[in-house]
Amino acid sequence: xxxxxxxxxxxxxxxxxxxxxxxxxxxxxxxxxxxxxxxxxxxxxxxxxxxxxxxxxxxxxxxxxxxxxxxxxxxxxxxxxxxxxxxxxxxxxxxxxxxxxxxxxxxxxxxxxxxxxxxxxxxxxxxxxxxxxxxxxxxxxxxxxxxxxxxxxxxxxxxxxxxxxxxxxxxxxxxxxxxxxxxxxxxxxxxxxxxxxxxxxxxxxxxxxxx
Amino acid sequence: xxxxxxxxxxxxxxxxxxxxxxxxxxxxxxxxxxxxxxxxxxxxxxxxxxxxxxxxxxxxxxxxxxxxxxxxxxxxxxxxxxxxxxxxxxxxxxxxxxxxxxxxxxxxxxxxxxxxxxxxxxxxxxxxxxxxxxxxxxxxxxxxxxxxxxxxxxxxxxxxxxxxxxxxxxxxxxxxxxxxxxxxxxxxxxxxxxxxxxxxxxxxxxxxxxxxxxxxxxxxxxxxxxxxxxxxxxxxxxxxxxxxxxxx
Numbered sequence: 295x296x297x298x299x300x301x302x303x304x305x306x307x308x309x310x311x312x313x314x315x316x317x318x319x320x321x322x323x324x325x326x327x328x329x330x331x332x333x334x335x336x337x338x339x340x341x342x343x344x345x346x347x348x349x350x351x352x353x354x355x356x357x358x359x360x361x362x363x364x365x366x367x368x369x370x371x372x373x374x375x376x377x378x379x380x381x382x383x384x385x386x387x388x389x390x391x392x393x394x395x396x397x398x399x400x401x402x403x404x405x406x407x408x409x410x411x412x413x414x415x416x417x418x419x420x421x422x423x424x425x426x427x428x429x430x431x432x433x434x435x436x437x438x439x440x441x442x443x444x445x446x447x448x449x450x451x452x453x454x455x456x457x458x459x460x461x462x463x464x465x466x467x468x469x470x471x472x473x474x475x476x477x478x479x480x481x482x483x484x485x486x487x488x489x490x491x492x493x494x495x496x497x498x499x500x501x502x503x504x505x
Numbered sequence: 506x507x508x509x510x511x512x513x514x515x516x517x518x519x520x521x522x523x524x525x526x527x528x529x530x531x532x533x534x535x536x537x538x539x540x541x542x543x544x545x546x547x548x549x550x551x552x553x554x555x556x557x558x559x560x561x562x563x564x565x566x567x568x569x570x571x572x573x574x575x576x577x578x579x580x581x582x583x584x585x586x587x588x589x590x591x592x593x594x595x596x597x598x599x600x601x602x603x604x605x606x607x608x609x610x611x612x613x614x615x616x617x618x619x620x621x622x623x624x625x626x627x628x629x630x631x632x633x634x635x636x637x638x639x640x641x642x643x644x645x646x647x648x649x650x651x652x653x654x655x656x657x658x659x660x661x662x663x664x665x666x667x668x669x670x671x672x673x674x675x676x677x678x679x680x681x682x683x684x685x686x687x688x689x690x691x692x693x694x695x696x697x698x699x700x701x702x703x704x705x706x707x708x709x710x711x712x713x714x715x716x717x718x719x720x721x722x723x724x725x726x727x728x729x730x731x732x733x734x735x736x737x738x739x740x741x742x743x744x745x746x747x748x749x750x751x752x753x
Contacts, residue, residue, distance in 0.1 A: 333571075337571060339607070340605075340606070340607045342606075343605075343606035347609045347639070348636070348639075350613075350632065351635065351636055353632060363654060364654060401643075404642075405642040408642045409642070409668070416671060419678075419699045482734070483730075483734065484707060484710075488689060490524065490711065491576045491579055491726075496521075497521065497524065500579065500580075500583045502586070503614050
C-alpha cells in the first residue's frame with residue numbers, strides 16, 4: 295500500500311507542478327485560473343503549516359521543560375511568551391495596540407541587536423579567515439573587502455584628499471567591473487542550479503516530500 | 506504569446522529533454538564527479554559524528570516553500586534524506602531545522618521517508634524536524650540552543666538565507682563543529698565564505714545530494730549544468746567578440 299501511495303504522491307506532485315508551470319507560460323484563461331487556484335491553496339496550506347510549526351516548537355520546548363534539560367528555564371520563558379502573545383492576539387486581534395507594542399518594543403529591538411551583532415561577527419570572522427585559510431582566494435577576498443571599505447567609508451583624516459578620491463575610483467572600478475562580472479557568473483550558475491533542481495522534482499526524480 | 510514566452514518554453518523543455526537523455530546515458534557511462542574538498546570532508550565528518558555518537562544538524566534555511574527561494578531548500582531536503590539514511594541507527598540521528606512551518610513539515614516528511622526506507626520507522630520522532638523561529642533573526646537566535654543541547658558536531662546550512670546566515674554559520678564555528686554552508690543568495694555566499702569552514706559557491710548548494718550517493722538523475726544534472734554553463738560562456742565570449750568587431 296505504501297508503494298501505491300508513493301506513486302500517487304509523485305503523480306500528484308508532477309501534475310500540479312506541471313499545471314502551475316504551464317499556467318505561467320501559456321496565456322490560456324482556464325490554465326491561469328487553475329494556476330491561481332493552486333497557488334491560493336498553497337498559501338493557505340503554508341499558513342496552516344506555520345501553525346503546525348508552532349505546535350512542533352511548543353512540543354519541543356514542553357518536553358525540554360518536562361525533562362528539566364539544560365537551559366529549561368529559557369524554554370519555559372519561550373512557552374510563556376508564546377502562549378501569552380497568542381492569547382493576547384486572540385482576544386484583542388492582530389492589529390491591537392498591545393500586540394503592536396509587543397512587536398515594536400520587544401521583537402524589533404531584539405532583532406536589531408542581532409543585526410548589530412552581525413557587524414562584530416563578520417569582523418572577527420574576517421580575521422579568522424585570513425589567519426586560518428591563507429590561500430589566494432582568501433587574500434583576494436580580504437583585499438577586496440579592504441578596498442571597498444576604504445573607498446566607501448568616510449576617513450577620519452584626509453577625507454577630501456587625492457588619496458580618498460583614488461580609493462573611491464578604485465572601489466568603483468573593482469566593484470562595477472570585476473565584482474559585478476563575477477556576481478553575474480554566479481547568478482547564472484544559481485539560476486541554472488535552481489532550474490535543474492525544479493526539473494528533477496517535476497520529473498519525480500527528487501521526492502523531498504517523502505514516501 | 507510573445508517570442509520570450511516561446512523561448513522560456515523552449516529552454517525548459519530542452520533542459521528537461523537533455524536531463525532525461527543524460528540520465529539514460531548515466532546508466533551506461535556513469536559520471537565521475539569532480540573531487541570537491543568540501544563534499545569529501547562532509548562524508549568524513551558524518552562518519553566521524555556517527556562513530557562518536559554526535560549529531561548532524563541540517564538547516565533548510567529561512568526561506569519559504571512557496572516562494573521563488575524554495576529551490577535550495579528542496580535540494581537540502583534531498584540531502585537530508587540521504588544523511589538521515591546514514592544516521593538513523595546511530596545514537597544521535599540527524600536533526601533538521603527551518604525558519605518556516607512548511608519547510609519544517611517538509612523536513613519531517615523527508616526524515617520519516619528515510620526512516621521507513623531503512624526499516625527504522627519506530628525510531629522516527631517528529632521533533633527531529635523543527636521550526637526554530639518564524640522570522641530570520643528569531644531563527645538565528647534559537648540556533649545556539651539546538652547546537653549545544655543536541656551535541657551537534659556537523660552543522661550544514663543548505664537553504665535560502667539572508668544576512669542571518671552569517672550568524673548561523675558562525676554559531677557552528679563557535680561550537681567547533683564542521684560547518685558547510687550554501688545559499689542561493691550571492692551576498693550570503695560571500696558572508697558564508699567568511700564565516701563558514703566550507704562555503705558552497707554558485708550552484709554548489711544544489712549538488713549536495715548528488716555527492717551523497719545521489720541518484721542517476723542527480724548526477725546527470727551535474728553533467729547538464731556543466732554543459733549549459735560552457736555553452737553560456739561560449740555565447741558570452743562570442744557576443745563580446747562580435748560586439749567588439751562591430752558586427753552586433
